[in-house]
Amino acid sequence: MRDAHRPNIIVIGNGMVGQKLLENLVEAEVHKQFNILTFSEEPRPAYDRVALSSFFSGNRAEDLSLVPEGFFQQNGIGLQLSEAVTEIDRAKKEVCTEAGNRYTYELLILATGSYPFVPPLPGRDRKHCYVYRTIEDLEAIAACGKQSQIGVVVGGGLLGLEAAKALKDMDLETHVVEFAPRLMAVQVDEIGGQLLRSKIEALGVQVHTQKNSKEIVDGNQHLHRINFVDGEHLETDMIVFSAGIRPQDALARQCDLALGERGGIVINDHCQTSDTSIYAIGECALWQNRIFGLVAPGYQMAKVAAEHIAGGSAAFTGADMSTKLKLLGVDVASVGDAHARTEGARCFNYLDEIKGVYKKVVVDAKRERLLGAVLVGDAEEYGTLLQMTLNDMPLPENVDSLILPHYDGSGMTGLGVDALPESAQICSCNNVSKGDICQAVGSGATTLAAIKEATKASTTCGGCTALVGQVLNAELLKLGVEVNTDICEHFPHTRQELYHIVRINNIQTFAELIEKHGKGRGCDICKPAVASILASCWNQYILKPEHSQLQDTNDRFLANMQKNGTYSVVPRVPGGEITPDKLIAIGEVAKKYDLYTKITGGQRIDLFGARLEQLPAIWEELIAAGFESGHAYGKAMRTVKSCVGSTWCRYGVQDSVSMAIQIENRYRGVRSPHKLKLAVSGCTRECAEAQSKDVGVIATEKGWNLYVCGNGGMKPRHADLLASDLDDQTLIQYIDRFLMFYIRTADRLQRTSVWLDNLEGGIDYVRQVVCEDSLSIATELENDMQSLIDSYVCEWRYTVENEEERKRFSHFVNSSEPDSGVQFVKERGQIRPASTDELQQIPTQAIN
Amino acid sequence: MTLKWTQVCLLEEILPNTGCCALYNQMQIAIFRVDSSEQLYAVQNYDPLGEANVLSRGIVGDVNGELVVASPLYKHHYSLKTGKCLEDETVQIQTYPIRVENGRVELGTVSSH
Numbered sequence: 036m037r038d039a040h041r042p043n044i045i046v047i048g049n050g051m052v053g054q055k056l057l058e059n060l061v062e063a064e065v066h067k068q069f070n071i072l073t074f075s076e077e078p079r080p081a082y083d084r085v086a087l088s089s090f091f092s093g094n095r096a097e098d099l100s101l102v103p104e105g106f107f108q109q110n111g112i113g114l115q116l117s118e119a120v121t122e123i124d125r126a127k128k129e130v131c132t133e134a135g136n137r138y139t140y141e142l143l144i145l146a147t148g149s150y151p152f153v154p155p156l157p158g159r160d161r162k163h164c165y166v167y168r169t170i171e172d173l174e175a176i177a178a179c180g181k182q183s184q185i186g187v188v189v190g191g192g193l194l195g196l197e198a199a200k201a202l203k204d205m206d207l208e209t210h211v212v213e214f215a216p217r218l219m220a221v222q223v224d225e226i227g228g229q230l231l232r233s234k235i236e237a238l239g240v241q242v243h244t245q246k247n248s249k250e251i252v253d254g255n256q257h258l259h260r261i262n263f264v265d266g267e268h269l270e271t272d273m274i275v276f277s278a279g280i281r282p283q284d285a286l287a288r289q290c291d292l293a294l295g296e297r298g299g300i301v302i303n304d305h306c307q308t309s310d311t312s313i314y315a316i317g318e319c320a321l322w323q324n325r326i327f328g329l330v331a332p333g334y335q336m337a338k339v340a341a342e343h344i345a346g347g348s349a350a351f352t353g354a355d356m357s358t359k360l361k362l363l364g365v366d367v368a369s370v371g372d373a374h375a376r377t378e379g380a381r382c383f384n385y386l387d388e389i390k391g392v393y394k395k396v397v398v399d400a401k402r403e404r405l406l407g408a409v410l411v412g413d414a415e416e417y418g419t420l421l422q423m424t425l426n427d428m429p430l431p432e433n434v435d436s437l438i439l440p441h442y443d444g445s446g447m448t449g450l451g452v453d454a455l456p457e458s459a460q461i462c463s464c465n466n467v468s469k470g471d472i473c474q475a476v477g478s479g480a481t482t483l484a485a486i487k488e489a490t491k492a493s494t495t496c497g498g499c500t501a502l503v504g505q506v507l508n509a510e511l512l513k514l515g516v517e518v519n520t521d522i523c524e525h526f527p528h529t530r531q532e533l534y535h536i537v538r539i540n541n542i543q544t545f546a547e548l549i550e551k552h553g554k555g556r557g558c559d560i561c562k563p564a565v566a567s568i569l570a571s572c573w574n575q576y577i578l579k580p581e582h583s584q585l586q587d588t589n590d591r592f593l594a595n596m597q598k599n600g601t602y603s604v605v606p607r608v609p610g611g612e613i614t615p616d617k618l619i620a621i622g623e624v625a626k627k628y629d630l631y632t633k634i635t636g637g638q639r640i641d642l643f644g645a646r647l648e649q650l651p652a653i654w655e656e657l658i659a660a661g662f663e664s665g666h667a668y669g670k671a672m673r674t675v676k677s678c679v680g681s682t683w684c685r686y687g688v689q690d691s692v693s694m695a696i697q698i699e700n701r702y703r704g705v706r707s708p709h710k711l712k713l714a715v716s717g718c719t720r721e722c723a724e725a726q727s728k729d730v731g732v733i734a735t736e737k738g739w740n741l742y743v744c745g746n747g748g749m750k751p752r753h754a755d756l757l758a759s760d761l762d763d764q765t766l767i768q769y770i771d772r773f774l775m776f777y778i779r780t781a782d783r784l785q786r787t788s789v790w791l792d793n794l795e796g797g798i799d800y801v802r803q804v805v806c807e808d809s810l811s812i813a814t815e816l817e818n819d820m821q822s823l824i825d826s827y828v829c830e831w832r833y834t835v836e837n838e839e840e841r842k843r844f845s846h847f848v849n850s851s852e853p854d855s856g857v858q859f860v861k862e863r864g865q866i867r868p869a870s871t872d873e874l875q876q877i878p879t880q881a882i883n
Numbered sequence: 884m885t886l887k888w889t890q891v892c893l894l895e896e897i898l899p900n901t902g903c904c905a906l907y908n909q910m911q912i913a914i915f916r917v918d919s920s921e922q923l924y925a926v927q928n929y930d931p932l933g934e935a936n937v938l939s940r941g942i943v944g945d946v947n948g949e950l951v952v953a954s955p956l957y958k959h960h961y962s963l964k965t966g967k968c969l970e971d972e973t974v975q976i977q978t979y980p981i982r983v984e985n986g987r988v989e990l991g992t993v994s995s996h
Contacts, residue, residue, distance in 0.1 A: 524947070556900070556918075558944035559953035559960075584900035588940045588955035596955055600935035846936075847911075848892040848903040854911070856929070856936040871934065 042141035052317030053146035054081030059341030076119035158251030183272035190278035222369035371407030464495035605667035610695030611638025620660030637674030680717030689734030691717030913939035
């Protein structure tokens with residue numbers, strides 16, 4: 036869609052901020068007036084650099100991509116990868132690339148970001164010395180880590196600790212060397228730094244502060260030896276420099292744009308440089324003598340620049356540099372004036388050395404306003420403290436209540452959100468204000484998931500999820516919107532509450548439950564839901580007379596009803612592995628009963644067109660051939676798809692088929708709020724598509740990565756990584772806990788993906804519950820699952836073997852005739868239901 | 884108007900709160916038993932919205948106090964007493980007289996004499 040008559044906008048750099056600018060330009064429809072062209076020296080389009088470390092815990096480069104599929108093509112934006120711009124000719128308004136190509140521009144945007152600072156010590160260019168910035172850097176570090184025993188990170192700041200985690204994840208003996216007297220000197224104070232250090236050391240990372248590196252020379256036992264100024268030394272196989280960033284301003288320097296004394300491209304409030312046809316945004320830009328080394332301010336600059344280019348007058352007014360992160364599993368947060376540098380500032384401190392929690396709030400001289408805060412070990416209050424600081428909110432009477440533990444479980448919700456102004460920014464990643472969320476609530480978004488969809492709030496880092504939830508609840512309360520979460524008119528309870536009632540009170544039947552906790556006779560909403568809960572709790576035969584009336588038709592006849600009232604039959608094929616004899620047996624049954632056969636997405640075979648009265652006979656033959664129910668008809672564990680794995684595949688690193696079979700046989704028949712689909716892939720190529728499943732397992736060289744809450748279907752969702760490199764036993768243990776936790780807490784017919792989107796705390800919360808047992812329910816969850824596994828019976832075998840049960844599989848109570856309304860015609864050599872028109876051509880006696 | 888009663892099955896053959904289908908005069912009739920009482924309802928088995936003979940396999944319940952069966956195909960609710968569809972008032976299914984006599988389930992038709 037390039038148009039020679041349109042002027043060019045050239046964007047140099049396709050990092051997070053460069054990409055955000057392109058999206059903002061498209062939103063403002065600038066791409067319809069200009070040709071937009073972007074250059075990147077990296078070989079791939081924008082990816083999530085903030086989540087770079089997740090590369091070491093199982094995420095792949097593709098997972099980190101920030102570019103929506105087809106973005107460049109659909110919007111006619113030219114993308115030149117691996118092509119750095121080497122020169123800007125401002126007089127000719129031209130750029131020249133390293134390939135020697137020249138392009139003219141009307142407007143130029145520098146989004147060149149920053150480069151890692153490497154201290155100027157001798158030996159820093161030796162081999163196996165790295166920086167930590169791009170995916171290529173990480174790939175090199177990963178390759179080197181495989182042949183190393185010891186790794187040293189130079190730099191104990193935020194990025195340094197990220198890098199240390201990466202080395203730790205590779206099982207290296209890990210050291211952090213920091214010049215300053217404490218870790219994260221910018222964000223936390225002396226006590227916080229001490230606590231952080233002791234926590235990180237407890238994880239086996241060795242911390243060396245106040246160490247001034249002098250030189251790197253050959254080591255005796257290892258490749259390198261770092262000599263420190265104080266005479267000490269450290270031997271290591273590899274070194275990662277992560278000692279801060281510097282603005283990438285080389286191009287600006289070359290074309291004589293105004294720069295700061297210590298670097299950085301000077302910009303005005305519209306993000307224009309000293310040449311008004313050139314903008315600079317992100318980490319390369321210097322605004323009021325400040326560099327903003329975080330992504331959120333970069334996004335704000337991108338927005339301002341795009342709006343200015345589109346003719347608006349948006350202005351950048353600075354950005355808050357508060358941060359909250361998890362470093363090596365330790366929560367750390369810093370808000371505003373964390374070091375109490377404001378004149379007259381006073382502090383309140385809370386330190387719990389046993390639990391390893393440190394909290395500090397900084398207030399102004401008059402004790403009226405919050406100036407800043409430091410949180411280490413527990414950063415739950417971050418959202419509230421940040422909002423109080425940013426919005427100049429009055430302090431509560433007892434300031435210490437902001438950081439003292441809340442033993443009554445009330446938390447801080449009462450303090451906050453109502454007092455926030457409409458303009459308060461709740462989600463800094465996506466710049467969503469309180470007003471935006473309130474507006475979305477007013478337009479009918481009444482769940483957390485709906486808010487996320489409508490506003491994008493809390494969809495990037497997830498740090499604001501709790502706060503978004505609080506704003507949502509407060510707004511619903513204010514609007515008088517009563518969100519009725521009752522399952523239906525017969526029970527004043529949610530599914531989760533009903534589950535608890537059933538379990539705690541040992542309720543075994545629907546009749547007992549509705550008599551004690553509901554009203555009326557029940558309906559097609561609550562009956563199947565309660566049937567499912569009873570099955571998840573007690574696992575009795577679902578067609579016992581007291582349960583049979585509750586079941587949806589699929590469960591009631593243990594088969595899937597199709598459009599003409601006939602059923603389809605799916606025998607279980609664990610892991611998708613099937614012998615020729617069993618294949619033949621299925622074929623013979625299909626042939627005998629003239630069933631339409633189709634291969635399913637879950638690696639099984641579906642047999643369609645069975646009449647109700649044929650089902651027991653069909654199953655009798657399938658069971659004789661060694662099959663059992665596939666539960667394709669139930670809200671239950673369906674299939675565990677697998678690739679062929681290391682047994683056959685040249686690339687496989689684990690035996691995915693055996694694991695899939697083990698998992699499928701373990702959870703067969705487990706009933707849940709909705710269907711569950713699982714998969715196991717034998718290597719990172721992921722042929723089993725495990726990341727689109729409720730539970731996905733992907734083999735690594737060290738074990739298994741566990742993904743959860745993925746979905747295909749109508750609303751595809753990539754699964755989230757729950758845990759990495761698990762051994763077989765831990766993998767099964769975590770799946771037990773995860774599934775049972777979902778079964779306990781999900782709503783009726785809520786898939787795991789929606790369940791997760793509605794869970795305050797998101798995947799981190801699930802990880803705490805499942806992997807860290809934060810609720811102390813892990814054993815209970817495992818026991819509950821074990822009792823389901825122990826009580827498994829093939830429903831079809833039981834049904835076929837019981838004459839009373841078989842009798843109910845008849846279309847007529849008073850005749851053995853088939854339903855004459857069911858008629859088939861042939862297509863491509865198999866049956867299919869006759870259409871309404873075709874039915875009229877077929878002479879029948881009793882259709883209705 | 885007199886009704887002619889014909890036995891189609893026994894009450895004990897129908898589980899409480901479920902239905903069954905009787906073949907009667909070449910018609911398919913869905914019969915529902917509410918609770919464990921002798922209270923029965925009979926409607927046509929054909930779901931006019933789902934276009935199949937399946938109503939007898941639906942779940943029996945009440946919606947705003949109205950006794951209904953939910954079709955297993957697309958969950959349309961039909962009143963067991965009036966045959967009216969709750970989701971689409973232009974749709975109504977046939978209802979039939981039914982009674983229990985000494986444990987026998989009998990359908991009634993208008994006698995031609």
